[in-house]
Amino acid sequence: MNTKGYEYCSGCGICLLVCPLWKKTGSMSHTRKGRAKALQGGAALEDIAASVDACLLCGSCEPACPEGIGIAAMNMEQRRNLNKLRTNYPSWYPEPSGMKTRIKDNALHNSIILIAGEYQGNNLKALSAVIELLGGNKKVSPAADDGRDIAGLLEAGLPVTQDRIDDFITPLRHADTLVVSEGLLHRPLRKWLPNKKIIGTGEALLSSAHIRKALGPEDLYIIECRGYHSDYERLVKFYDRMRKETGCQTNLDLQRIAIPTGASSLQAKKGIEAAGCLEQARWIIRGRSMKRIVVEDIADLAVFQRVADVPVIYAGQLSRDNL
Ligand code: SF4
Ligand code: SF4
Incomplete structure (x- = not known):
């Protein structure tokens, strides 16, 4: 670090x-x-x-x-x-009172826990199924508590109570792998639970040969930035291998930095246009030839749908189509 x-x-x-x-x-x-x-x-x-x-x-x-x-x-x-030093916070700050209180997940005695609150219904089932395939005989449990309120408070520099952190991490202690879609949580989870393997949903999905086969040179694959940059050296190698195998384009520049849209930021949750996400997305796709955009971060879906004239899907949909 x-x-x-x-x-x-x-x-x-x-x-x-x-x-x-x-x-x-x-x-x-x-x-x-x-x-x-x-x-x-x-x-x-x-x-x-x-x-x-x-x-x-x-x-x-x-x-x-x-x-x-x-x-x-x-x-x-x-x-x-x-x-x-101040009492007036920016308008996009989360309300400290918006913090979830005392969510009690059952202790999850499984080996892989999926923390991806934005995936719902069939998408959640499909995502769980792929990750379960990858885990061999390990069972996958979606966590009821996705910790997004904690991520929002950390991002704004507001206090998070130890009780809330304990409620979030206690059910996770029995897993050996956490698949976490909110990239901002990767660093704190590594600190709170140092012996766990913590990866993003994109990495989990791309670990499947079935999913990688669904990607090709006419796809632009948008990597979720926060999780990627938190584990940069390892993930540069992972995504290089994926790029070579599938031939797909990515939002990585020549230094292998993931060019962000900023769509996951608190500012963008109040408005993707004002946060500059649309301009960033236009910049990412400028001069490219692609027939589809695949986003790891579900927040990027709305952004690219606004600026691209090709279909935009999120990586979880690859799983639904390729099981
Ligand atoms: S990359 Fe930016 S922060 Fe780092 S040394 Fe250069 S100017 Fe400073
Ligand atoms: S918005 Fe700019 S300064 Fe802030 S984390 Fe991203 S690259 Fe760094």
Whole structure:
């Protein structure tokens, strides 16, 4: 895990290349570099509040940074510290009272737990079935508690009670693998449950040869950014293998950074247009020739459907069609 702080920023600007805010605003002060250089120059946290709030926490800048600065953790810490200094929060912040209380999952004595609250009905059944196939004789249990309220509070730098964390993770202790669709939860879950294998739904699905066979060169496959960047070195290799085998296109750039739409951010939950997601999606598809777009993050579905003139499906639908 990268632990270096803003003091180590050399100002090289490589993080700008992948930052959706730089693309949208063209304003240096809205970038990770801009915030780091301002703090190095003696600015107070309040002086860079607008920039800290604007960050979509896509995590793309962290693996791009040659200094190895722990950017994702730093962004959230700055939000936490900023929250202590103010009483007026951005309009897109979650309500602390919106936190789920005392959800009690039964202890799940199975080997794989699927934490993907946005998958419902037949899609959830299909996703569970594929993951179960991959797990051999391991049974898959969808978790009743998807922890998304926790993810929202962490993203906003708001406190999460230890009781709530305990309620979320206690039923997960009996599993050896957690398949988690909310990428922002991957890092905290690795900290809370250090012995578990934690992967995204996309990786779980693509581990099946049946699913990989359903992809080809005319597909553009959109990788979920937050989970990918949280385990970057390992997943670069995983997706390189997948790309070579299927021939499909991806939203990875030449540095193998996943170009984000920002659709999973709290800001985008209030409005994908205002958050700049549509512009980002247009940029990702510009100049490409494809007949279908497959998204890992269900939040990207609405974004690409707005800007693309080809069918857009999410990766879970590949499972339904290829069992
Ligand atoms: S996390 Fe994303 S939006 Fe925030 S500074 Fe980094 S690249 Fe830009
Ligand atoms: S990539 Fe890292 S070192 Fe370079 S400007 Fe961005 S934060 Fe600073």
